[in-house]
Amino acid sequence: MPLAARRTFRLAAVMALSLALAYGFAMPLPFLAPLFAIFLTSTPAPPMGPKSLLGLLLVVTITLGTGLVLTPILRNYPWTGVMLVATGLFVSTYLSVGMGQGLVSTLLTIGLTMIPAAALVEHAVARSVVQALLIGIAMAIACQWVVYPFVPEDARAAAPAKAPKADAPQAAWLALRTMLIVLPPVLMAFTNPSMYMAIIMKAVMLGQQGSAISARAAGKELLGSTFLAGVFAMALWFALQAWPSLWMFFLWMLLFGLYLGAKLYGVSSTRFPPSFWVNVGATMLILIGPAVQDSTGGDVRSAFAVRFVLFVAVTVYAWVAILVLERWREGRVARVATRT
Template sequence: MATRREPRAQRALRLASGTALCLTVSYGLGLELSFIAPIFALFLLAKLNRPLSFKAGLGLTLVVMLTTGSGLLLIPLLRYAPVSGVLLVGLCLFLAFRHGLSGGNSLVTTFLVVGLTMISAAGTAEFALALKVISALVQGLLLAVLMLPVSHWLFPEPAGAKAPPAAPALPAQESGWVALRAALVVMPAYLLALIDPASYMAIILKSVGLGQQSCMATVRDAARELIGSTLLGGLLAILFWWALGLFVHLWMFFLWMLLFGLLVARKLYGFSPTRLSPGFWLNSLVTMIILLGLSVQDSANGKDVYSTFVVRMALFVAISLYAWLMVYLLDQYRQRRAIRQPGC
C-alpha cells in the first residue's frame, strides 16, 4: 500500500498534523514563547522528508545552542559601543545569508540569524532575558525534533519516493547581492527590538522570514510574495481566532490548527495549483502562527487583544513593504551599475 501512496498527500498530512501536535504539546506544557515550537516543526517538516536520527537530532540541537549562543558574544559590544555592535551584527547577517545561498544548510542559517538578532537584542535589555530566550528556542527545537518521528510514523514517506531537489547554489556575485538584500530587510526590525526587546521580539521572527523569502523572490513577484503572504497570514489569524472563540479548549486549538494547516498544505504541495510559490504559503502559515501565538499571550496577560493585533499587523505590513522596497531599489541599482560597467 505504501508504494501506491501519493508522496505529496503524505507530506501535506504530515506537515499539518505535526505542526498541530507540536502546537498542542507546547501550549499544554506552558513553554516560554509557546508559538516557537510549532514554527520550528513547520520548518523541519517542510524541508525534511525523512525523520532525523537520534544523533542528527542531537547534533542539530547542539548547533542551535551554539548559533543562538553566538548572540551572547555581541551583548557587551552593543552595550558599550552600540554603533560598532550594530554594524557587526549587519556584517554577520550578511555572511550568514550568503552561506545559506552558497549551498549551506538553510536550517542552520535560519537559527544563526535568529540567534544573532533575538539573543543580542534581548541581552541589551537584560542578560537574564537573553538566557530566557535561548532556553525557549532550545526547548522549542527539542519539541519540534521529537514531533518529527511521530509525524513520520503517522504518515510515512512512500517507498521509493524521490526527495525534492535541493535549491541550486547561487554564483558568488549573485549570492552577495541577495545576501545584502536579506540583511537589509532584517536590520530595521532588529533596531526596533534594540529599543524595546519585549515588544518587538516577535517582529524579528517575521523579518527573518521576510529576509529568507526575499532571497527567492524576483522583483516582479516581490510585492505579491512579501506583502501578500503577510496579509494572508493576518487574515488566517483573524479567522482562526474567531473560530477558536466558539469553543476555547486545547484540543479545539489542535483541531483548528490541523484544519488550517491542511488548507495551506494543499496549496503548498500543489494539489490546487496557483501562480504563488511554496514559500508564499509557508510564510503565510508562519505569520498566522506568530500573530495567533501573540494574541493568546496578550489574552492571558489581560491585554486588549484586538488593539494590539491591529498595531502588530500594521508593523508586519510596514516591514513587508520595506522588504519589497529593498528588493526593488537594489535591483534598480544593479541594473544601473551593469549599464555603466558592462564587463561586471
C-alpha cells in the same frame, strides 16, 4: 494514500501536535514549536535521527550563543555591535544562498538578532528565549518521529530537489541585499525589544524569503503572504473564541495545517510557490501566538492591530528595498557595460 496527501497530513499533524504539547506544557514562547514544525517538515523527508538532533541542538546552542556574546558590545560600544550584527547577517545569508545551509543560516540570523534584543531587556529573558528555541526544535522533531510512521514517504521516492546555489558574485549580492532588508527593522526592535520582539522574527523571515525571489515577484509574494496570514490569524482567533480550549486550538491548527499543506504540496491548485505558503503559515503563528498570550489580561485586539500594522510596514519596506537595490544594481551594470 497518494504521496502528496500523506505529506499534507504529516505537516498538519506535526504542526497541531507540537502546538498542543508546547501550550500543554506551558513552555516559554510556545508558538515557536509549531513554527519550527513548519520549517522542518515543509521539505518532504524522513525526520532526522537522535544523533542528528543532538548535532542540530549543538549548532543551535553555538549560533544562539553568539547573540549573548554580542549583548555587552551592543550596550557599551553600540556602533561596533551594529557593524558586527550587519557582518553576521551578511555571512548567515551567504551560507544559505551560496552554500545551501538554509537551516543553519536561519538559526544564525535568529542568534544575531532575537537573542541580543532579548538580552537588552534582561539577561534572564535572553536565556528564556534560548531555552524556548531549543525546546521548540526538539519538540517539533519529536512530533515528526511520532507522526512519520503513519504517513511515511515512498520507499523509492526521489530525493527532494535542493535549492540551487548561486555563484559567488550573485550570492554576495543577495547576502548584501538581505542584510540591508533585515538590519533596519532589527535596529528598530533594539530600541524597544519588549514591544518589537515579534518584528524580529518577521524580519528574519522576510530576509530569508527575499533572498530567493526576484524584484518583480517580491510585492505579490511578500505582501500577499503577509495579508493572507493576517486573515488566517484573525479567523483562527475568532474560531477559538467560540470554544477556548487547548483541544479546540489543536483541532483548528490541524484544519489550517491541512489547508496549508494542500496548497504547499499541490493537492489543491495554486498560483503561488511553496515558499509563499510556508511564509503564510509561519506569519500566522507569529501573529496568533502573542495574541493567545495577550488574552490572559491584555487588550488583544489593539495589540494584534499594532503588531499586524508593523508587519505590513516591515514587509513594504522589504519590497521597496528590493526594488530600489535591484534597480540600482541594473543601472550600475548597464553603466559598466557601456564603458567597456
